Amino acid sequence: MSASEDASKRERNTIPYKIVILGLTMYLVSLTVYLVSLTMYLVPLTVYLVSLTVYLVVLTVYLVSLTVYLVSPTMYLVSPTMYLVALTMQFVASTFMETHDPTIEDAYRQQCIVDDEVAHLDILDTAGQREFTAMKEQYMRSGEGFVICYSVTDRRSFNEIKEYNRLIKRVRCQDNIPIILVGNKVDLYDHRQVSTAEGQALATQYGCPFFESSAARRQYVDEIFHQIIREVRKFELARDSEVGKKHRSGFRQCLRQIRNWARPSSKQGKT
Numbered sequence: 481m482s483a484s485e486d487a488s489k490r491e492r493n494t495i496p497y498k499i500v501i502l503g504l505t506m507y508l509v510s511l512t513v514y515l516v517s518l519t520m521y522l523v524p525l526t527v528y529l530v531s532l533t534v535y536l537v538v539l540t541v542y543l544v545s546l547t548v549y550l551v552s553p554t555m556y557l558v559s560p561t562m563y564l565v566a567l568t569m570q571f572v573a574s575t576f577m578e579t580h581d582p583t584i585e586d587a588y589r590q591q592c593i594v595d596d597e598v599a600h601l602d603i604l605d606t607a608g609q610r611e612f613t614a615m616k617e618q619y620m621r622s623g624e625g626f627v628i629c630y631s632v633t634d635r636r637s638f639n640e641i642k643e644y645n646r647l648i649k650r651v652r653c654q655d656n657i658p659i660i661l662v663g664n665k666v667d668l669y670d671h672r673q674v675s676t677a678e679g680q681a682l683a684t685q686y687g688c689p690f691f692e693s694s695a696a697r698r699q700y701v702d703e704i705f706h707q708i709i710r711e712v713r714k715f716e717l718a719r720d721s722e723v724g725k726k727h728r729s730g731f732r733q734c735l736r737q738i739r740n741w742a743r744p745s746s747k748q749g750k751t
Contacts, residue, residue, distance in 0.1 A: 564629035565605050566695035567664060571705050572603070576696050594709045601705070620651040625658040625712040627704065630679075632663045632692065633671040638678070645686060656718075658711035659688040662704055667694040 565586055569575045572588045588603040604619055620626075628644050630637040641661065648657055661683040663674060676692055683690030689707050693700040 564627060564662070564664075567627075567629065567662070567693060567701055567704065568603055568605055570695050570698050570701045574698070576698075590705075592706070592709075594706045597713075599709045601709070617647070617651045620648055624715075625660075625708045627660045627662055627708055629662040629664055630674070631665045632674045632679070633665050633668050635673040638663075638674045638682075641682060656687075656715065658708060658715045659686060660704060660708050660711065661686065661688055661690045663690075663692045664695060666692045666699065667697050 566577050568586070568588055569577050572590050586605040588601075588605075590601045590603065592599055592601070604623070626648055628641055630641055632638075645659070648659065649655055661679065663676070663679045666672075679692065680690050689711065691700050691704050691707070693704060695701065
């Protein structure tokens with residue numbers, strides 16, 4: 481066999497290997513193209529999933545905030561004069577107001593944690609203006625809790641407390657509304673006109689908590705607002721419990737009626 485024939489034979493024998501290598505190369509190229517395409521698909525998918533996750537987190541935060549807003553008590557506060565305004569400003573902004581220009585109303589919003597539960601407060605101070613009694617009654621109908629504040633240096637403001645208490649009960653048509661009685665300006669010792677015993681006696685008569693405070697010294701400011709939140713929660717818990725009892729009682733009554741209807745009458749003659 482000549483050298484040329486031998487070389488030709490070897491070349492023919494290597495053709496299948498070349499075909500296999502070519503096929504494998506094409507397969508690897510196709511696989512690479514597929515992986516690149518898959519990567520290009522996965523990148524936008526990953527971006528989409530991350531965006532969706534961020535959206536769901538934001539939505540969850542919004543829904544939680546909305547839930548807190550809806551279930552937390554709305555508290556409208558009543559005061560004969562400006563005395564509650566000073567306490568409210570200390571509670572909301574840690575600021576003491578030396579003077580106050582009365583308006584129809586002052587509205588504030590505050591969120592706090594009381595007994596490990598979040599409370600959202602919409603605080604409305606009506607400034608005690610007599611000329612807006614009709615508007616004040618409208619606010620009282622939607623309020624959940626009331627802080628009635630007087631000045632221990634002003635006997636007239638203390639005497640007006642009974643009027644405001646009667647107004648609240650008349651508007652709400654019930655006696656057990658969450659109320660707190662507060663005597664402010666206890667730091668002005670030399671000008672006191674209303675004793676602690678008088679304030680405590682009136683609070684005992686109303687069956688409500690009593691505080692003496694000083695807005696100027698931020699004395700018992702937080703305690704007052706935290707306590708009215710507790711009073712509102714107790715009121716709502718008792719109300720919900722009473723509603724539950726009525727529902728259960730009605731259900732039991734319905735069952736008794738069904739049993740009586742299904743039970744054969746004792747007056748029916750025997751066959």
